[in-house]
Amino acid sequence: MTTTSTTAPASGGGVRVRVQRFGTFLSGMIMPNIAAFIAWGIITALFIDKGWVGNDGPIEAWQWADSAILGGGVIGDTQYTGLVGPIINYLLPLLIAFTGGRMVHGHRGGVVGAVAAFGVIIGAEGTVMFLGAMIAGPLTALILKYVEKPWQGKIKPGFEMLVDNFSAGFVAFFASLAAFFWLAPVMKWLxxxxxxxxxxxxxxxxIPLASIIVEPAKVLFLNNAINHGVFTPLGTDQSAQTGKSLLFLIEANPGPGLGLLMAITVFGVGAARATAPGAAVIQFLGGIHEVYFPYVLAKPVLILGLIAGGATGVLTNVIFQSGLVAPAAPGSIFAVLFQTAPGSHLGVILSVILAAAVTFVVCMPFLLATRRRDLEAEAAGGDKLAAAIAQTEANKGKKSEHLSNLAARTGSTAGASAPAATAVATTPIQNIVFACDAGMGSSAMGASVLRNKLKKAGIEDVTVTNAAIANLDGTADLVITQQQLTDRAKGKSPNSFHVSVDNFMNAPQYEEVVEMVKSQKEQTE
Known part of the structure; x- marks a missing residue:
């Protein structure tokens, strides 16, 4: 083994790249806290007036719990506080602000960001301050980062903690006041x-016209800015007031993607037709919508079917006044059904079915009209799908194990690069960290794959975890990232040994890592 495989991220510019990066940052604040949204959604679905239990629960204990969870009051001599309001007004915005601050400047950035966000929350009382938290958290952390820059590395030993704590405390103090008096009124107005x-x-x-923007934005990976910047905050506010919101289903509805892939399964040709059924399972059941994006890029006219299907789903929820209690993430049918508000199941299920049906019907004539031309192109060796997969990964800005697996099933090597040899680590490897943008999903699956390989090799004392790149603290002995993210990981953990891979699910470098760790163990025994 010779060198670590590294690939500098492609420099991008233009509005699309900026919006994509902005959306990725917003997603990085929301997605790690989805579990809290789910917990709040369960509480809301059970205990609001129109919830499963509601105020008229048949059991006295449920009635007491319902009253206590919904709002404050006094039972006997005991004062109690509800859960629904405080969680939505305080806990969730503070989690978002802390996460955003931590992404910018570590744990201390998260702390000052949360304090500043509290100023927005209190200053705009009665308004769900998700947007304010998304601004106050990262901005305050960035201010702290620049405030401390002049004396970094110049503090005498023994005084670092004192200076760090007081600088962070003063920044948090002034930021919370600024957020209370200035940012809160602006955010309430916005x-x-x-x-x-x-x-x-x-x-x-x-509102169905929103699909004209949302569906093309999804294919270009621009949807996070819309979904997490607008729909999630406003949808959560609506859910807190009415117990549901259709905004959660504008982007997450798995129906349009299913209809598209089913149309290709029936009327498509070649590799697209062969791979569409498997992609439909991943998209509809797993909630990974990006697997259908290459099919649209290969035949852009199909976006009209997605728009029609998405608008149909939204219109169905408008007619039935149905919605979800909290975000469905990922956009799986299971997550959608789990988050469906009481009394909304008919409308939500119909919105998925009708969205799929309309997309299928609209896509059908386009596929039939170009079928002969597509067959001729396939016979001539043309492979639009492979090129579209590569373009989809370029739009995303990083490798995707789901798209790589899709490319493998087409028999294509589009977007793939020859695996580079992995260098030999000079220090003992005890702690391996898989890192990606959000620290969830793909990196977690990669960590599981390597963990199993180490276990089969008889190596039990090596820790394999996953984390967001922003949370790397330099303590990892070995950091594994996708090629486009390696340089960022090196900046966060410069003293770690770094390995780059194309695909977290089946990277050949894993075997080399196992052999390297095994060799180290044998040398020390």
Whole structure:
């Protein structure tokens, strides 16, 4: 083995790349906290007035729990506070602010970000301050980072903790005051405008037109800015007031993707037709929507079917006044059904079915009209799907194990690179960390694969975990990332040994890592 495989990330510019990066940052604040949204959604679905238990629960204990969870009051001499309001107004925004601050400047950045966000929350009392938390958290952490920059490395030994704590404390103090007096009124005004605009679209029945923007944005990986920057905050606010929101299903509805892939399964040709059924399972049941993006890039006219299907799903929820209690992430049918509000199951299920059916019907004539041309192109050796997979990964800005597996099933090597040999680590490897943007999903699966390989090799005392790149603290002996992310990981953990892979699920470098660790163990015995 010779060198570590590294590939500098492609430099990107333009509006699309900037929006994509912004959306990725917003997603990085929301996605690690989805479990808290789910917990709040369960509490809301059970104990609001129209919930499964509601105020008229048949069991006295449930009635007491319902009252206690919904709001404050006094039972006997005991004062109690509800859960639904405090979680949505305080806990969730603070988690978002802390996560955003930590992404910018570590744990201390998260702390000062949470304090500043509290100023927004209190200053705009009665408004769900997700947008304010998304601004206050990262911005305050960034201020702390620059405030401390002049004296970094210049503090006399023994005084570092004192200086760090007081600098962070003063930044948090001034930031919370600024957020209370200045940012809170602005965010309340902005939230009222956005909420009023969305409410007007719902009341006038024009909200289905949002699919004209959302569906193309998904294919270009621009949807995170819309979904996490607008739909999730406003949807959560609506859910807190009414117990449900259709905004959670505008982007997450798995119906359009299913309809597209089923149309290709029936009327498609070649590799696209052969791979579409498997992609449909991953998309509909697993919630990984990106697997259908290459099919659209290979035949862009199919976006019309997605728009029609998405608008149909939204319109169905408008007609039935149905929605979810919390975000469905990932966009799997299981997550959608789990988050469906009480009394909304008929509308939500129909919105998925009708969205799939309309997409299927609209895509059918386009596929039939180009079938002969597609067959001729396939006979001539043309492979639009392989090129589209590579383009999809380029749009995403990093490798995707799901897209790589899709490319493998097409028999294509598009977007793949020859695996480079892995260098030999000079220090003992005890702690291996898989790192990606969010520290979830792909990195967790990669960690599981390597953990199993080490176990089969009889290596039990090596820790394999996964984390977001922003949370790397330099303590890892070995960091494994996808090629496009290696340089960022090196910046966060410069003293670690780094290995780059194309695909977290089946990278050949894993065998080399196992052999390297095994060799180290044998040398020390």
């Amino acid at each position: 939230t009222d405008i956005l909420g009023g605009a969305v409410g007007w679209l719902v009341e006038t029945g024009l």
